[in-house]
Amino acid sequence: MSSALVARFEKRFAGGTVVRADWERPADQFSVTALFGPSGCGKTTVLRCLAGLEKPEIGTLVFGGETWSDADRRIFLSPQRRGVGFLFQDYALFPHLTVAGNIAYGLSGLSRTERFRRVADILDVLHLNGLGDRYPGQVSGGERQRVALARALVCRPRLLLLDEPLSALDAPTRERLRPELRRVLAGFGVPAIVVTHDRTEAAALADHLVVMDRGKVCQDGPVADVFARPADAAVARIVGTDTVVPGRVVGADSGLAVVAVGPARLLAVPPDSLTNDVFVCIRAEEVVLVGGEAGASSARNRLPGTVAAVAAEGPLVRVSLDCGFPLVALVTRPSCAELGLVPGTVVTALVKAPAVHIIPRGS
Numbered sequence: 551m552s553s554a555l556v557a558r559f560e561k562r563f564a565g566g567t568v569v570r571a572d573w574e575r576p577a578d579q580f581s582v583t584a585l586f587g588p589s590g591c592g593k594t595t596v597l598r599c600l601a602g603l604e605k606p607e608i609g610t611l612v613f614g615g616e617t618w619s620d621a622d623r624r625i626f627l628s629p630q631r632r633g634v635g636f637l638f639q640d641y642a643l644f645p646h647l648t649v650a651g652n653i654a655y656g657l658s659g660l661s662r663t664e665r666f667r668r669v670a671d672i673l674d675v676l677h678l679n680g681l682g683d684r685y686p687g688q689v690s691g692g693e694r695q696r697v698a699l700a701r702a703l704v705c706r707p708r709l710l711l712l713d714e715p716l717s718a719l720d721a722p723t724r725e726r727l728r729p730e731l732r733r734v735l736a737g738f739g740v741p742a743i744v745v746t747h748d749r750t751e752a753a754a755l756a757d758h759l760v761v762m763d764r765g766k767v768c769q770d771g772p773v774a775d776v777f778a779r780p781a782d783a784a785v786a787r788i789v790g791t792d793t794v795v796p797g798r799v800v801g802a803d804s805g806l807a808v809v810a811v812g813p814a815r816l817l818a819v820p821p822d823s824l825t826n827d828v829f830v831c832i833r834a835e836e837v838v839l840v841g842g843e844a845g846a847s848s849a850r851n852r853l854p855g856t857v858a859a860v861a862a863e864g865p866l867v868r869v870s871l872d873c874g875f876p877l878v879a880l881v882t883r884p885s886c887a888e889l890g891l892v893p894g895t896v897v898t899a900l901v902k903a904p905a906v907h908i909i910p911r912g913s
């Protein structure tokens with residue numbers, strides 16, 4: 551299988567910090583990849599090396615069969631020659647240029663007519679019509695984000711790189727724009743790499759996750775796989791070991807969304823903007839376990855399941871269940887002993903509808 555991107559390099563900073571990239575994305579699976587990990591783990595450094603804004607001291611970077619960087623052979627292509635679009639965390643728009651001027655900035659090699667046409671097209675696609683003559687200070691945060699995205703996309707990049715694309719926005723706007731950004735990225739069909747330290751954002755935007763910690767890659771794979779099966783304790787800690795599983799909204803019941811997760815049906819409080827494809831998140835401490843079948847309860851979700859594994863965590867026990875999908879519960883040691891929880895024990899998991907958190911994903 552040919553690979554679109556092969557990143558095997560090391561960036562060494564004065565002071566001794568080393569950031570290592572060691573992953574590849576096959577051409578036929580390359581859509582939106584999230585570089586995910588805690589602050590300081592090296593995400594932005596890897597992104598900047600991909601963009602050509604940093605030069606790795608060791609190793610190679612190959613995109614679409616073209617070598618962008620090879621330390622031994624002293625090859626290092628400039629950002630312009632790589633044909634990448636870059637969306638900076640703070641958007642880095644020129645305040646003295648209009649929205650249209652900002653977008654047209656990277657199109658200087660084209661005729662005036664072609665420039666005008668390309669800008670008008672992208673304004674239309676990103677729903678920015680009518681804002682071309684305004685200055686960045688005269689549009690909303692969400693609109694500024696789309697202007698920056700338009701500027702990155704208008705050059706028709708081969709690869710789009712986004713550094714924390716939603717972090718400059720307030721929380722409600724961020725939540726609203728997540729599925730929209732995903733739709734835009736999917737719609738343009740340009741492979742994209744998104745840096746984020748927010749797992750909700752990673753789940754909402756990406757298909758593939760590259761988890762980084764302390765300057766190196768610790769796991770990469772499809773988002774749902776990495777969330778469901780972290781490779782080790784370090785990755786589990788980084789991604790959070792609570793339940794994050796893909797689901798599909800299949801209906802509504804008394805104002806609640808009905809979400810299919812594997813063979814199970816979950817009731818959840820719907821978020822303001824709902825898409826069909828979602829990730830379902832349930833915090834382990836929100837899951838109540840009862841032995842055998844549950845009696846009457848206010849919890850709308852009663853999920854029969856089997857204990858797959860138990861792991862002590864201080865005074866608590868983390869119980870991994872198979873409810874037709876992997877579900878994690880956190881219970882006290884006395885509860886664990888009382889219920890006799892060992893692998894194979896049959897239980898019912900109770901989860902209130904408000905505890906089922908839905909992350910919309912544009913298709």
Ligand SMILES: Nc1ncnc2c1ncn2[C@@H]1O[C@H](COP(=O)(O)OP(=O)(O)OP(=O)(O)O)[C@@H](O)[C@H]1O
Pocket residue numbers: 563564565567569587588589590591592593594595596747
């Ligand atoms: N120019 C530099 N000189 C020296 N060290 C640097 C430089 N740039 C980054 N570093 C160090 O490299 C490491 C990775 O930084 P980087 O910005 O890539 O992390 P990050 O995962 O993107 O963090 P954040 O989420 O906080 O933005 C950090 O320890 C940082 O201090």
